Amino acid sequence: MSNQPLSKDKVLQLLAEQNTEKVKLAVTDIDGILRGKMISYEKFVSIVEKGFGFCNVVFGWDAGDVAYDNSGYTGWHSGYPDATAAIDLNTFRQIPWDNDTPLFLADFRDSKGNDLEICPRSLLKKIIQQAGDKGYTPYFSQEFEWFNLIDNTDQLYAGNFRDTKPMTQGMFGYSLQRAAEKNDYFNDLFTLLKKFGVPIEGLHTETGPGVYEAAITYSEILEAADRAVLFKSGTKQIAHNHGVIATFMAKFNENLPGCSGHVHQSLWSTTKKQNLFYDKKTTTGMSSLMESYMAGQLACLPFILPMFAPTVNSYKRLVEGAWAPTTLTWAIDNRTTALRALPASSSSTRVETRVVGSDSNPYLAMAACLAAGLYGINNKLKLKIPATVGNGYADKKNGTLPKNLWDATQAMKTSPIAKQLFGAAFVEHFTATREWEWRQFSKVVTDWELKRYLEII
Template sequence: MLTPQDINSVDDAKRIVSERNLSHVKIGLFDIDGVMRGKYLRKEKFFAALDKGLAFCDVVLGWDSSDQLYEGVGVEYTGWHTGYPDAPVRVLPGSCRDIPFEPGMLLFLCEFAGDAAALCPRNVLARTLERAADMGYTTHAAFEYEFFLFNETPHSVRQKNYQNLQPITPGFFGYSMLRNSVHAELYQELLDMSEAMGFPIEGLHTETGPGVIEAALVVDKAGNAADKAALFKTFTKVWAQRRDLMATFMAKWSNDYPGQSGHIHVSLRHKDDGRSAFFDPDQPLTMSDTQRHFIGGQQRYMPELLAMVASTVNAYTRLVPGFWAPTDATWGCENRTTALRLIPGSDSSQRVEYRVGPADANPYLALSAALASGLAGIAEGLEPEPMVEGNAYDQTHPGHLALPQSLSDATAIFKHSRTARSLFGDAFVDHFAASRQWEASEHRKHVSDWELQRYFEII
């Protein structure tokens, strides 16, 4: 009997479905915001899709995370003017996974094909990985996420208007053995699900704040790592809601607590012999010339590509001094106040941590930005600015390292970036920039609680 780990081809996929005598399977793909969209397919339809492909309405690339259509922002690929036709999609047999809470059911990932591939986040990353391969590198990555867990349901949070929510645990209990032992069954369920679904967790612990947890996923080849990160976020939320809990990956849900990060650890290895491209025992900090240029590129282009990483209005509430998130494109060695953290080690562990990312980022796009900027640094031989030592928040940095302070500003910089267009193509830059303009304009239409409290009576 085949297992999901054995599936590498169309024939394998058909065989495992037949062996399990399944009438239907589940398929899914990820949209611009990293939201998983999918459906059940009857066995015969799925087999035909494996052979010939299938189609999703291209509105999946033309609406926001609340299913509102991008209108009035210049989206050309899809819209009322095109009639919202179907876009071609291909099934990825090697992505086969069990779904533990649907016994016997199988999940397969998909990605857009044809013209839609230019906009598809998974394909954006695939093209970046091809660039790395052309330069002689294999790429590896690992994501780590912070998320808050609440004793709430989708109904209760709406009834409360998202106010006065009850975290699963009170107080500040970072790395708490007390908390993870009291709730051991929940932790074990999450660990077991992650193993069963093929996105194993390397480390799981409480963070500082009520109900906040951090999960570090196991390192893998970069494409697989992004799939695992996207699935982890989706099915952690599913797991929680099935237990009348809610998990949020918002960048910052409360003014009272630090934001939630989505850090990415990145490394390169030589294709020809498998050696680390970042490790050089004869250099200071064991940092090779290649890694130095990689960091130089990440640093140089971080402000221009920030919209791909901090892609929501809320993400910019996290990027403030003193809250464990960077405000400038700085780098340091084992320094968690900088945007880029060099982690020296060995051939197997030398890497850089891309710390600017929030938990709400689309994993495919955030990793694309982190990798593509570094690869550009290697290609251009870029040198990083002097390394920051000590508290980066207390120091003054060159003006060109300042990160945009809002989604609107970041989007404008991204849209006009020649580097972004060179790395990701005009079609993606134009479409993604329009989608972020829409996101920012939707925010401007609404009156916040802060505005009411500040202005309602006194002005």
């Protein structure tokens, strides 16, 4: 990753100087899972400009590689042909835990060479362009909580997915003791991810057995989303090398806290390089632009929730009193509300969208945050909802969030606002994938049902 645009010649020069034999290429599917392949250096040279073919099944199957039966984009009816993936040279990184193998990210084009409407990274780029047309440069960052489990993959796949063991015991939030107990892993995360071009601003244990939280250093939004995607994938790989399973499920255990993926965001003037969310003349330090941005998110939240909470499991986290918001609320530095405003200074004033789960696709979560904020600015929305005082879970007068993936998906599917923000093609495809996810869950007989009904009914 470079701060300056990289040319083809510069990239090839760098790889040649390192006697590169192989290169990894990666794309992100609708669930935010990094998919990819390794190719020879010679093959990379031949596709670096024109792109490469990648089976479009990555948008035709779910997280478990089961093919959708409700996708118009691809399926058995299309024969799953290749789609063209275009390499973004500015994503160049070397993987420090894999012999410094070069890695590049790519996104997809349609048959006419335009950005593919259903590609998550392409969608984010479209929303970024809308911000740029108004003179805004968005700066974002995402922070993640995740559980770390002792790796017993063979037992899990033998049918014992309930038989998990946390890496450390006890709750121990912000514990130096627990971090020191897995010192090599803890330090490798910080050091190797920085070498990987994913700098960590802070890393600590969270409340729960084996839970860590990391805040990724902020950057321009596309780079921020790339970092977030690579953080999740990189963390899983580093964890594996330490005998650990890192899980970013939103709710790993019903008796333990859920895992968030909060998104921090601000808009800066592209020409003046000023934080447009800060206004020293107001009593709060918040500008009217920031208030409109927040008003837009509050107005759109009920119709874009699956982009923040994309799985059945996501909604096990979004329950009252569990450090995850359930109401359409905001306040200054209040962790019980959907939006947490943090007006501090010209350099740090920002808004934190706390609805986002750790299981989110960072490209879609950031696209949704930015698009909803721009909706508020474009429509000159006023922040009419008063700031919550005290417990945001109890402040239901302005509405609550959908309770499950089906309800949230139907709200998005039928929403003119969602189609206005993201385009009809994306909304149709994305909501179909979420309906599929709900259907897969709904037909499964769970252990809860067996324990409750097997003997007594």
